[in-house]
Amino acid sequence: MIPGSFAYHRPKSVSEAVAMLADLGEDARALAGGHSLIPMMKLRLATPAHLVDLAGIGDLKGIRADGGDIVIGAMTTQHEAIGSDLLGSKIPLLRETSLVIADPQVRYAGTLGGNVANGDPGNDMPAVMMCLNATYEVAGKSGRRIPAREFYQGAYFTALEAGEILTSIRIPAPPAGHGSAYEKLKRKVGDYATAAAAVVLTMSGGRVATCSIGLTNVAETPLWAEEAGKILVGSTLDAATVKKAVAAAEAITAPATDARGPAAYRTKMAGVMLARALARAQARARA
Numbered sequence: 239m240i241p242g243s244f245a246y247h248r249p250k251s252v253s254e255a256v257a258m259l260a261d262l263g264e265d266a267r268a269l270a271g272g273h274s275l276i277p278m279m280k281l282r283l284a285t286p287a288h289l290v291d292l293a294g295i296g297d298l299k300g301i302r303a304d305g306g307d308i309v310i311g312a313m314t315t316q317h318e319a320i321g322s323d324l325l326g327s328k329i330p331l332l333r334e335t336s337l338v339i340a341d342p343q344v345r346y347a348g349t350l351g352g353n354v355a356n357g358d359p360g361n362d363m364p365a366v367m368m369c370l371n372a373t374y375e376v377a378g379k380s381g382r383r384i385p386a387r388e389f390y391q392g393a394y395f396t397a398l399e400a401g402e403i404l405t406s407i408r409i410p411a412p413p414a415g416h417g418s419a420y421e422k423l424k425r426k427v428g429d430y431a432t433a434a435a436a437v438v439l440t441m442s443g444g445r446v447a448t449c450s451i452g453l454t455n456v457a458e459t460p461l462w463a464e465e466a467g468k469i470l471v472g473s474t475l476d477a478a479t480v481k482k483a484v485a486a487a488e489a490i491t492a493p494a495t496d497a498r499g500p501a502a503y504r505t506k507m508a509g510v511m512l513a514r515a516l517a518r519a520q521a522r523a524r525a
């Protein structure tokens with residue numbers, strides 16, 4: 239339970255952090271809230287020789303509106319996301335999701351950037367970001383933007399390259415009147431999801447106009463259930479169509495059998511979470 243030795247670095251700007259990571263090479267890791275990385279280091283599942291702490295970089299903090307987008311600095315904590323009036327009014331799904339991550343102690347330190355960059359399929363934010371069609375803004379040798387839907391490549395494998403850091407998350411604000419929900423099944427308070435589903439939808443004349451669905455912890459990566467969302471468009475969310483969409487979502491899952499249950503159970507729970515999230519999002523949407 240004691241990590242290996244490492245050198246600690248504390249850059250003051252994004253450019254300094256990126257230069258440090260480039261100089262130090264593959265043995266260096268960015269450190270954000272430390273609530274995934276430090277436990278991994280204690281178990282010796284990660285043994286970086288250098289930690290580049292991003293906590294001293296003011297530019298990585300804050301939540302702001304930019305035209306129709308909301309931009310969240312990578313070092314914004316989950317606690318700060320819960321307290322943000324801007325997120326509360328524009329993207330309440332992020333507040334709802336933050337509230338079911340771990341416990342207050344973890345949320346005071348854990349960042350949104352760390353949660354999405356980590357690549358653990360058990361993290362809650364990645365599927366939500368896919369559902370919201372977020373884009374990750376990245377600094378490195380040159381800056382680039384990576385859609386959340388293209389970012390996750392396998393468990394702990396992402397599109398981030400060595401020497402790059404995620405600086406912010408850009409989300410197109412869903413239209414006023416949209417409905418959203420995040421439903422998470424967990425064994426106890428503070429646990430990772432057995433299965434979870436995120437939904438953002440809009441309604442028009444009592445029918446679904448748009449619908450986007452994300453699934454957490456039921457495959458090696460978070461999932462965007464594109465086909466399931468398409469099935470629901472034009473429907474009144476009647477039981478038969480919801481059943482079809484749930485079946486389409488379940489079909490793309492491939493969970494592991496683990497301490498949270500057998501694979502077949504976790505797939506079924508993903509479907510149950512989706513049906514609940516759809517009902518709650520519909521109740522919250524203005525027609």
Ligand SMILES: Cc1cc2nc3c(=O)[nH]c(=O)nc-3n(C[C@H](O)[C@H](O)[C@H](O)COP(=O)(O)OP(=O)(O)OC[C@H]3O[C@@H](n4cnc5c(N)ncnc54)[C@H](O)[C@@H]3O)c2cc1C
Nearest residue numbers: 268270271272273274275340348349352353361362403404
């Ligand atoms: C008891 C406990 C329960 C938890 N339960 C949940 C849960 O239910 N749901 C959930 O989603 N999470 C859970 N977590 C994880 C928690 O949310 C973490 O805070 C989060 O996964 C990582 O964020 P962090 O800021 O702590 O990142 P860190 O741990 O500092 O970093 C995680 C990884 O991301 C990389 N990284 C971090 N920031 C950047 C960046 N800006 N650019 C590039 N790479 C970066 C790091 O190099 C590292 O590889 C739990 C943690 C604990 C300790």
